[in-house]
Amino acid sequence: MKPRMIVPDVHYVGAPDFDRKLFDALIPLPDGTSYNAYLVSGRDKVALIDTIEPKKLPVLEAYLASVPRIDYVVSDHTEQDHSGSIPWVLERYPQAQLLSSEPAKSMLADHLGLDPAKIRAVADGERLDLGGKTLRFIYTPWVHWPETMSTYLEEERLLFSCDWFGSHIAATDLFVDGADCVKAEAKRYYAEIMMPFRKTVQKNLEKIKDLEIRLIAPSHGPIYRDPRSIIQAYRDWTDDTPHNTVVIPWVSMHGSTEIMVDRLVTRLVERGISVFPFNMASADIGQLAMALVDAATIVFAAPTVHVGPHPMVFNAVVLANALRPKARFASIIGSYGWAGKMPEMVKAAMTVLKVEHLPSVIAKGLPKPADLEAIDALADTIVAKHREIGVL
Numbered sequence: 001m002k003p004r005m006i007v008p009d010v011h012y013v014g015a016p017d018f019d020r021k022l023f024d025a026l027i028p029l030p031d032g033t034s035y036n037a038y039l040v041s042g043r044d045k046v047a048l049i050d051t052i053e054p055k056k057l058p059v060l061e062a063y064l065a066s067v068p069r070i071d072y073v074v075s076d077h078t079e080q081d082h083s084g085s086i087p088w089v090l091e092r093y094p095q096a097q098l099l100s101s102e103p104a105k106s107m108l109a110d111h112l113g114l115d116p117a118k119i120r121a122v123a124d125g126e127r128l129d130l131g132g133k134t135l136r137f138i139y140t141p142w143v144h145w146p147e148t149m150s151t152y153l154e155e156e157r158l159l160f161s162c163d164w165f166g167s168h169i170a171a172t173d174l175f176v177d178g179a180d181c182v183k184a185e186a187k188r189y190y191a192e193i194m195m196p197f198r199k200t201v202q203k204n205l206e207k208i209k210d211l212e213i214r215l216i217a218p219s220h221g222p223i224y225r226d227p228r229s230i231i232q233a234y235r236d237w238t239d240d241t242p243h244n245t246v247v248i249p250w251v252s253m254h255g256s257t258e259i260m261v262d263r264l265v266t267r268l269v270e271r272g273i274s275v276f277p278f279n280m281a282s283a284d285i286g287q288l289a290m291a292l293v294d295a296a297t298i299v300f301a302a303p304t305v306h307v308g309p310h311p312m313v314f315n316a317v318v319l320a321n322a323l324r325p326k327a328r329f330a331s332i333i334g335s336y337g338w339a340g341k342m343p344e345m346v347k348a349a350m351t352v353l354k355v356e357h358l359p360s361v362i363a364k365g366l367p368k369p370a371d372l373e374a375i376d377a378l379a380d381t382i383v384a385k386h387r388e389i390g391v392l
């Protein structure tokens with residue numbers, strides 16, 4: 001199998017994974033994923049940019065069968081879907097030097113058992129001349145691990161961004177023109193992987209703003225031939241101002257909480273707010289994560305199981321804590337039979353979200369007219385808060 005040309009002297013040696021359905025044993029991958037690796041060949045030296053998930057190593061082996069020499073292996077990111085095949089590459093090419101960011105040295109040792117003495121840390125901004133092809137290493141921390149860096153091929157104005165700007169898509173086509181056709185998948189990827197580090201993503205966007213970029217070759221999903229729209233999408237997603245939207249992760253056991261959710265959805269829509277309800281009994285948590293990227297308000301809606309919140313809504317709180325969305329407001333609604341402390345327990349679990357807590361509404365059994373009026377009042381409060389921050 002011959003390496004596939006991206007531009008002259010730059011080749012693709014990665015692998016699509018059509019069968020992978022979960023990442024990190026957590027995140028649904030409806031479109032599979034890919035593990036992209038690239039060869040850059042100068043007149044004098046050859047560099048391999050990242051490797052691939054070890055379970056796809058036979059694909060990399062087949063590509064490299066026709067490659068007699070690799071002088072440098074660049075590890076932009078230590079997570080094993082990119083670094084996991086480095087030990088095999090170093091065994092096949094014993095003269096190759098492994099390059100990484102400084103923080104990656106110990107991480108590569110921790111995760112792969114590599115000898116840190118054999119890894120050369122490159123400095124932020126350092127250049128490496130391969131002979132007519134110049135790699136520039138740009139530290140881009142926290143996209144999405146502390147050690148992540150990007151590699152810029154100056155002559156081609158090509159940014160190897162690793163996870164940053166990636167998308168979980170398995171495809172045989174290598175390129176996408178513009179980003180519109182993969183924006184949903186790229187947003188899902190951003191939401192699940194990058195959103196917790198939104199502020200550092202902003203800083204990294206600022207860092208590359210003057211870099212002339214003709215191509216972005218991430219380590220998951222297609223290569224962008226016109227990267228402007230994916231860069232702009234990242235600017236939008238990381239912007240501090242949320243949208244005029246409300247996300248409602250909910251679950252209902254006997255219908256009471258569902259009645260309250262339906263009432264709230266109706267009242268919010270009547271007042272000009274977009275609402276994204278997710279029944280946690282069946283929701284795709286990737287879609288929930290995507291909705292959390294923009295939401296100004298999150299309303300958790302849970303019935304009470306025994307004496308506490310339904311665990312599926314607790315799961316949504318844990319997910320929101322992990323993803324740290326930019327939401328400004330939160331509320332809790334739901335129902336109970338005999339133990340009415342559910343809202344306090346959900347609120348106590350919101351340990352990471354920096355939100356203003358709006359009044360909770362909890363109904364004993366079926367919601368009564370007064371409960372539904374309280375839901376209407378909550379809708380009015382949300383409208384007022386969205387107006388206050390200028391999104392409605």
Ligand code: FEO
Binds near residue numbers: 081082144
């Ligand atoms: Fe694609 Fe963070 O690994």
